[in-house]
Amino acid sequence: MKKNIMTLAAVLCCAMTTVFTACTDDDNSVKQPETNPDDQTAYTEKMVPVNRDGNNSGTVAIRFYEDMPSVPYISVADFQGIVVPGTTVSVTKTGTGTYELKNAGGTLTVSTVAETCAFDDFLGFTNQMGLVQAGMENGYYDGLPYVRFNHQTLSGGSPAVTFDYSTYGINLRADDSAVYFPFATLADLYADLYGHNTACNGEKVVYDSKDDNGDDGIGGLDSDFKMENLMKNKERKADMVAYNYAELCFTIDHFYGMPTGSDFEKSIQEKGLDKTLEADADGQTVKQLLLSANTDDYADGMCMLYAYLYDGGHTAIWYTEPSATFAEKYPSLYSYYDERVTVDRYRKGLQLGSLTLPLREAFFGDNSTYHKKGNTAICHFDSFSHSDKQAWLDYYQGKGSRPTLATSPEDPMAIFLDALEQAAADPEVKNFVLDLSANTGGSSDVVMAMTSLMYDQSLFRVYNVLTGQKTVWYYDVDRNFDGKYDAQDKDVHYDLNFCIITSPISFSCGNLYPSLCKDAGLLIAGQKSGGGSCAVGAYRTADGFYYQISAARARLSDANWQNINDGITPHVTIDYAKDINVTYEGHDYTLYYYNNFWDFDNLSTIIGEYYK
Structure with a gap:
């Protein structure tokens, strides 16, 4: 079986005894199959309400697959309809496990066998900036009316981007008429510089047209997403723990800007966050904390990830200090956090x-x-x-x-x-x-x-x-x-x-x-x-x-x-x-x-x- 970040994360969730809660038969552990079972995997589907900028915006279908019962999935077309109302995504099945998706900004080719998605124009396909200024390209504009975006020029590189989720153990799903991603995976792909942001906890979807105010963005629209309320849930489901870590690694590996401020930037650029954390004892501890079934331990792991990625102010992984006992339990890591x-x-x-x-x-x-x-x-x-x-x-x-x-x-x-x-x-x-x-x-x-x-x-x-x-x-x-x-x-x-x-x-x-x-x-x-x-x-x-x-x-x-x-x-x-x-x-x-x-x-x- 091909080993990937989420597979290993799921194993660690069950195996760790010093940091994590031991798994039981009810922990819904994730075991990745040899081949992608999209059409055979059973799922449940439910309609959940959509809160768009504080307004009721109808409902949307969310799926939960039996091998990942805590992780909400959504079709790309439905997600597109949430973030850019009135737009559509067409889906054409072009072969076994292969689908071509098109919207006004580009084409996305998805393989649910290889677990890859290839954009011919990544920023075009995920563009939400027309909500800020009609017809705007996917650039940078905060919407102050005495300035308006005119145009952009591009040189070098390519707008085409291919993402390989197989390394991370993240399954892309499909049926004959729709392609499904984990909700958070699509949210990360669509995240932009304006601050458009969306989240789903399995019971509701919240979209904030400008989540640039930290916890006061989506958390301000729905208090269930405020940090203090999220922290009240002390036990984390094993499948969510594994997926959460895998998606976090994917996001840092691909969307962190490498400004030259972090001590670990070069390593992340060369081999990714997961292998960077595995390279020494302190990093392994950070990984273990991020994979903890206990929310307080997980919070400490996020604090330490903040230190690893700290670049002077633009990166802020966590908004609280390490726990009161952290310095005593992990003196080396705490010292690094303190200095950085x-x-x-x-x-x-x-x-x-x-x-x-x-x-x-x-x-x-x-x-x-x-x-x-x-x-x-x-x-x-x-x-x-x-x-x-x-x-x-x-x-x-x-x-x-x-x-x-x-x-x-x-x-x-x-x-x-x-x-x-x-x-x-x-x-x-x-x-x-x-x-x-x-x-x-x-x-x-x-x-x-x-x-x-x-x-x-x-x-x-x-x-x-x-x-x-x-x-x-x-x-x-x-x-x-x-x-x-x-x-x-x-x-x-x-x-x-x-x-x-x-x-x-x-x-x-x-x-x-x-x-x-x-x-x-x-x-x-x-x-x-x-x-x-x-x-x-x-x-x-x-x-x-x-x-x-x-x-x-x-x-x-x-x-x-x-x-x-x-x-x-x-x-x-x-x-x-x-x-x-x-x-x-x-x-x-x-x-x-x-x-x-x-x-x-x-x-x-x-x-x-x-x-x-």
């Missing part, structure tokens, strides 16, 4: 919350986002997040006024426009400094609008690790923010010398923005930015828990197609005013004073020399 996750998060939190922001307020005498001295103005821009999206939608639909700093004080575009318009209206100001030294990232929609205003270009580049394609996404921007896209947008111009200040805190979009500006010839000053080179992919495990990973389909690149995860080196380095050593929760940290970043006279000199 806890220390890095505390370092950033201490630098930002305990030093940089209070110091800046003391330096300027207030916490305003705009300051000016002589010919130089500074906009303190701490986040590309917290957009008041509903207020912007209301404005563009003629239902309200344009959001401003007064009405939407945390909105990044309101903050930026307030500062930029003040500087442009002041005849004394020649230099505009965008201070990203405390910026931890956010939405690329905001990035595109701001680059358009600063240097009249709104595009960015990503490398698709899965397909090998180099992708450029282009956007339109309502550059005068009058609520419409028209010829007057081209007339907007700001005659200012721009400078962007960065620090190691500048992460994600706080790293993308200076990369784009540097490529465009704008001055970057300060210290090297903090990296973060992937968009975020939102997922749910087969048993319902939310997690996110750096997405393989969008690893950010500079104009030379180089990965920007190492951070952006400034044209001009500004030394820290001083550093201090502090001890917090048993760890030593070096923190830095950013006072010199806000020296108006020095900034004026630096900018003048750069643009002369």
